[in-house]
Amino acid sequence: MKWREIPRQYNDRVAELRAKLAQDPYAILGLSSSASDDELKMAYRKLVRTYHPDKQSDFMRAHAQEVVKIVNEAYGRIRAMRGT
Structure with a gap:
């Protein structure tokens, strides 16, 4: 792995988490x-x-x-779905 590829990999991981959030928090x-x-x-x-x-x-x-924002959003969506 090269250092200049790391930010792209992090962005890919964040995009993957956002896609997963849309499907199933x-x-x-x-x-x-x-x-x-x-x-x-x-x-x-x-x-x-x-x-x-x-x-x-x-x-x-x-x-x-970014990861914490996604985790917070997932938690908020689940709480809203459950009505708690």
Whole structure:
């Protein structure tokens, strides 16, 4: 892998996550649609902790911000679908 290819790979990964979000927000959180509210909350918090921009190096910060935005949107959509 060459350094100049890394931003393209990150952009591809973000595009892949956005496409997955449009199809199934549960897939972003790694859950099935039958997951409980507690499982949903735990998976959400785990992903946000993992990708939080403040915990990333400067090199990864922009990518982490995009991933956290997608995780937040997936969580919001699921909560809206469930009415909670």
